[in-house]
Amino acid sequence: MSGAATMLENLTFKRKYLFMRMPFLLFLLLALPLLGHTQQSDLHNYKVEITRQRIQQDSLFRYGQNSPLPAEEKASFKGLAYFPVNEAYRVQAKFVRTAQEAIFKMPATGPRLADYVKYGELHFQLQGRPLQLNVYQNQELIKQPKYHTYLFIPFTDATTGQETYATGRYLDFSIPLGQDSVWLDFNKAYNPYCAYNSGYSCPIPPKENKLPVRVEAGVKTYEKAGAGGATQGEEKMPEFPGGIPAFMKFMDKTFVLPPLARNAGVSGTVEFSFVVKADGTLADFQVTKSLRPDVDEAVLHTAKQMPLWKPGMLNGKAVNVKFTAPYRVKSR
Structure with missing residues (x-):
């Protein structure tokens, strides 16, 4: 050719x-x-x-x-006063189950201390930094059917005591079923009830759950009407x-x-x-x-x-x- x-x-x-x-x-x-x-x-x-x-x-x-x-x-x-919704604070995390952890009494703002066990760890990146939060299970709540899969994430960050409540904030979480990749959404972070009423006894976030970054998401510090305007x-x-x-x-x-x-x-x-x-x-x-x-x-x-x-x-x-x-x- x-x-x-x-x-x-x-x-x-x-x-x-x-x-x-x-x-x-x-x-x-x-x-x-x-x-x-x-x-x-x-x-x-x-x-x-x-x-x-x-x-x-x-x-x-x-x-x-x-x-x-x-x-x-x-x-x-x-x-309540909130940070603007920001998708950057909704991050993917790797869930790692931690077995055979000892039951302990988590410190609280009042005299009533509840029994908890460390159930797992969440590993994720936020603001370009690798971070970790421990996830806990309340040993009294799991006796109730509706709380069988409920887990609890108390945490503090660099906004704690400034824009956000001085004791810390909480996130709700559920036991992952058959997966280790989960979503962690700080836009849903909320205050413990003791932020609004001193009559409540609220768990104090363990020092292991202190994040070295500013989490500008979720609820802010509560202020009574007329004391700064929480609108x-x-x-x-x-x-x-x-x-x-x-x-x-x-x-x-x-x-x-x-x-x-x-x-x-x-x-x-x-x-x-x-x-x-x-x-x-x-x-x-x-x-x-x-x-x-x-x-x-x-x-x-x-x-x-x-x-x-x-x-x-x-x-x-x-x-x-x-x-x-x-x-x-x-x-x-």
């Missing part, structure tokens, strides 16, 4: 190869912008989800029966028109205790949740803590008659927010 013929054959082959590759190349060109859009959408959804969790937490602090806030502080409570610029809780006093007045005025429950002298608390939509309407009513079926139904019937609420806000925009509230039922 002549050189010209060989060159022509090679050129023909390259053209055929390029033609065959064109659909794949075209797919890549079309897919790359979509991939970038998907990643941006995932990040946005992640930030929205964290913010909604924070608004829900604020709701429980202000209205929840088990709120750590003293009763006199609930009415003026405007929300947030990013998010705002939904609100009944007129606030919590008006909410309780509406419930008391509208609620009718079922006759059988009244005759039985039933009293107690029903906790219920609902979604405050972006337009202020309410939906998805559910009982989260039951007292008695007929009383539960009566409380939900009353709640469904509530007027429009002021919606929750996220970055200046109204958003759907799940809200939880208790209602104290009294026999009349």
